[in-house]
Amino acid sequence: MRVQVDTEKCQGHNRCFSLAAELFDVDDYGYATELGDGEVPSGLEDKARLAAANCPEFAISIEE
Ligand code: SF4
Numbered sequence: 001m002r003v004q005v006d007t008e009k010c011q012g013h014n015r016c017f018s019l020a021a022e023l024f025d026v027d028d029y030g031y032a033t034e035l036g037d038g039e040v041p042s043g044l045e046d047k048a049r050l051a052a053a054n055c056p057e058f059a060i061s062i063e064e
Helices: 013-019 045-054
Strands: 002-005 025-028 032-034 059-062
Touching: 002 045, 013 025, 013 045, 045 059
Parallel strands: none
Antiparallel strands: 002 032, 002 059, 025 032
């Protein structure tokens, strides 16, 4: 599984990072990017889905 943040859509709510700090990083303004190449380590799939479901901008996509 892989997560990806569409930086054009991200509005910097910081929500993904608070839900899944293992998968996302945020800059000083709260804008997010996926950590590394976005590969979701085994066991964190639910967190990835939770973060995507809670992004108000629908900026997080998941590749199964
Ligand atoms: S929850 Fe969505 S809009 Fe908010 S920082 Fe994360 S990717 Fe960006």
